[in-house]
Amino acid sequence: MGPLYCALISQIAIILAFAIIGAGLKYIDDAFDEDRFSKKKAISIAPIIVLIWICLSLFDSVSATILFSILFAVLLTGKIDNLIFKVSTIALISILFLTQMLNLLWIPLVFLTLMGVADEKGNDYVDNHATLKLVEFLFSYRFCMKMGLLSLCILTLLPWLYLLAFLAHDGAYESVRMLGKISVAHQRKKKHTIAISPTVNE
Structure with missing residues (x-):
């Protein structure tokens, strides 16, 4: 394999790892906080997410920096x-x-x-207060961190690859959120159908 091919594989692996971590974190979060997914599966997923996080961090300092900044932000705002x-x-x-x-x-x-x-505090604020739709949208989707990463990339402090990786992380996170909502809606519809079936039969 040539060096360019190896570099491409490495970049794809970083983006995929970020996406897996994002999806895994949201799955665990919704399993325990919203009861949308299996808690047993969430417990099984957690060590895999930790392992991917650690491996990525050990071999790539930029990935470590971004991932631990997410962790520290959540810690500082009491979201664990x-x-x-x-x-x-x-x-x-x-x-x-x-x-x-x-x-x-x-x-x-x-x-x-x-x-x-700022994202976490802003998200808490829009959850509890009436705000403009734009403000609610921005804080619901980590606008500050995205702009922060964009700024660091523009200033050449971080490679552009990591903005893509973070977007993959957030995209996977939001995809699992939507999947959870769809799953809950489907379960409610199913329960409602079962509940009215005896009445219909009578």
Whole structure:
């Protein structure tokens, strides 16, 4: 394999890893917080997500910087609210210190963490207050982190690949959210159909 081919494979792997992590995080979140998915499957998925996260972080400092900025933003805003996430967070932070991952990019890490905190706080605000539809839309889809990453890429502090990877992460996250809503709607419709069946038969 030529170097260009290897580089392409590596880039695709990074994007896929981000997407898998995003989908896995939302699956676990909705399984425990919204009861939309199987908790047993969520427990099985969690170690896989942690393993992918750790492997990606160990071999790629930019990926580590982005992923841990997401984690730190969630930690700082108190959003680690179920046991699986708490255990996974402890595992990730333990690995961070045990492997002495001092190759994190500190300026992007701090900047993206702050953008992530802004997203979380903004999301909480629009959930509890009447706001413009545009504002609600922006904070519902991590607008601050996206703009933060875009800014870092424009300033050449991060390669453009990682904006694509983050978009893949968020796209997968939102896809699972939509799948969960569809699944719940289908279950409600099914229960409603079963409930009215005896009446119809009578």
